[in-house]
Amino acid sequence: MKVxxxxxxxxxxxxxxxxxxxxxxxxxxxxxxxxxxxxxxxxKRLDAxxxxxxxxxxxxxxxxxxxxxxxxxxxxxYFAAVADxxxxxxxxxAAFQLFLTNVGASxxxxxxxxERDPGVTVVFGGSECLTFxxxxxxxxxxxxxxxxxxxxxxxxPRLVDEVAREGRPRRGRGVLLRGDEAGWxxxxxxxxxxxxLPFADYGGHRLxxxxxxxxxxxxxxxxxxxxxxxxxxxxxxxxxxxxxHAEVLHxxxxxxxxxxxxxxxxxxxxxxxxxxxxCDRVTADGLRIDWNGYAIVRPDMTRACCDKLARxxxxxxxxxxxxxxxxxxxxxxxxxxxxxxxxxxxDARAAGIRTAAGxxxxxxxxxESDFQDSLAFMAAHGRHISRLDPxxxxxxxxxxxxxxxxxxxTRQATYWRTRDGRNTFPVRVDxxxxxxKTALEQGVQVYWEGLAPERFDARLDAMLEKYExxxxxxxxxxx
Numbered sequence: 292m293k294v295x296x297x298x299x300x301x302x303x304x305x306x307x308x309x310x311x312x313x314x315x316x317x318x319x320x321x322x323x324x325x326x327x328x329x330x331x332x333x334x335k336r337l338d339a340x341x342x343x344x345x346x347x348x349x350x351x352x353x354x355x356x357x358x359x360x361x362x363x364x365x366x367x368x369y370f371a372a373v374a375d376x377x378x379x380x381x382x383x384x385a386a387f388q389l390f391l392t393n394v395g396a397s398x399x400x401x402x403x404x405x406e407r408d409p410g411v412t413v414v415f416g417g418s419e420c421l422t423f424x425x426x427x428x429x430x431x432x433x434x435x436x437x438x439x440x441x442x443x444x445x446x447x448p449r450l451v452d453e454v455a456r457e458g459r460p461r462r463g464r465g466v467l468l469r470g471d472e473a474g475w476x477x478x479x480x481x482x483x484x485x486x487x488l489p490f491a492d493y494g495g496h497r498l499x500x501x502x503x504x505x506x507x508x509x510x511x512x513x514x515x516x517x518x519x520x521x522x523x524x525x526x527x528x529x530x531x532x533x534x535x536h537a538e539v540l541h542x543x544x545x546x547x548x549x550x551x552x553x554x555x556x557x558x559x560x561x562x563x564x565x566x567x568x569x570c571d572r573v574t575a576d577g578l579r580i581d582w583n584g585y586a587i588v589r590p591d592m593t594r595a596c597c598d599k600l601a602r603x604x605x606x607x608x609x610x611x612x613x614x615x616x617x618x619x620x621x622x623x624x625x626x627x628x629x630x631x632x633x634x635x636x637x638d639a640r641a642a643g644i645r646t647a648a649g650x651x652x653x654x655x656x657x658x659e660s661d662f663q664d665s666l667a668f669m670a671a672h673g674r675h676i677s678r679l680d681p682x683x684x685x686x687x688x689x690x691x692x693x694x695x696x697x698x699x700x701t702r703q704a705t706y707w708r709t710r711d712g713r714n715t716f717p718v719r720v721d722x723x724x725x726x727x728k729t730a731l732e733q734g735v736q737v738y739w740e741g742l743a744p745e746r747f748d749a750r751l752d753a754m755l756e757k758y759e760x761x762x763x764x765x766x767x768x769x770x
Contacts, residue, residue: 295382299396312491327495374403389419402434441479503551532568559584570603597642607645615668616661636675653719655696673733
């Protein structure tokens with residue numbers, strides 16, 4: 292049976308998502324015919340041809356319930372053509388990979404497909420479906436027939452089998468069917484043995500438009516950062532070094548010209564000994580690959596370890612540095628100190644590995660004194676940071692634990708404030724500007740919302756103007 296796997300904007304244009312390649316492999320193993328529809332890439336190309344009337348907004352600028360609902364307007368003809376193609380090619384299942392930033396676009400295209408052929412089974416899944424509450428919400432959207440709760444490695448192929456055999460999906464573990472609220476249960480079907488998964492199938496992707504391939508080698512996280520949901524929704528599991536090595540060999544055999552890989556896990560070094568064993572195998576084989584990944588700061592990841600990673604082809608590591616203040620790092624439950632962070636950046640750069648640093652600006656407990664520690668850290672260690680990815684802190688991932696941080700949530704999640712008035716949106720914007728200025732003075736590249744640094748101030752000014760207009764008319768009252 293033909294199955295359309297759809298990725299709506301907005302998503303990164305550097306590497307394809309792993310999930311669609313992994314599900315393609317699962318479906319082909321069972322005799323189905325998956326086809327990948329990468330709308331994200333197409334919209335990027337359309338934008339490059341000329342200015343669109345409306346751009347995909349950054350997630351921090353939109354309340355979760357209203358994300359991107361009208362942002363498809365400049366691309367309406369293209370979306371309509373995709374819906375026509377899904378139906379005309381005979382796809383009986385249309386499965387959407389959901390992220391926070393593409394919910395509205397996915398919902399719009401789902402409705403367009405159902406308008407053309409109500410018999411197509413529309414399925415939502417992905418990282419936006421890792422919590423039961425969000426799945427319940429999406430299962431009630433027009434045009435959606437089923438939502439896959441949690442990891443869909445087993446539930447999605449089984450659902451496709453059911454549609455092929457019976458014309459419709461059944462209720463089951465990890466599946467929420469529209470109109471079947473009685474069957475909605477808070478039960479997932481996680482993969483216990485990641486080594487048993489088939490190799491990712493990128494045959495349906497336009498690899499020439501990307502830098503390389505994405506691979507996943509683990510799920511969950513070994514840390515418990517308070518702002519992150521990964522450890523809350525998934526237990527930590529990893530592939531064996533042998534299985535990861537075999538995956539890389541398979542991908543090189545399938546596409547010899549693609550030798551760049553992004554390990555798109557939450558962290559590549561959750562099992563440091565396993566990572567080193569993989570690197571030893573790559574080096575022993577003489578494989579000439581370039582790989583990047585996300586990493587946690589850990590004291591046992593020494594300079595010698597970084598040298599080993601570099602010899603295996605590690606070109607860049609993205610560290611969640613978050614702050615230069617030990618007080619903020621403790622409040623975040625990051626499991627590191629500023630000194631450890633500085634050493635990790637220095638060791639990686641000394642080994643020839645580029646370093647990207649994630650940074651949280653305006654954590655609820657961050658004081659001006661704490662922020663001064665961050666500026667001092669950047670001034671002292673910026674030379675060891677290749678790229679800075681700063682973020683204005685939002686409180687969505689803190690759940691409802693607002694009293695602990697003395698917060699007053701507002702109707703727009705971006706504009707939360709502390710009850711004492713010391714941490715507000717304008718305060719966070721001011722700190723953001725100062726952090727970026729200090730980083731640029733140290734020669735650090737700064738990436739934010741896809742903008743060039745010279746456009747940061749104009750963007751921030753526009754955000755402040757919007758905030759102040761809303762404040763004047765009481766639009767950002769307490770939620």
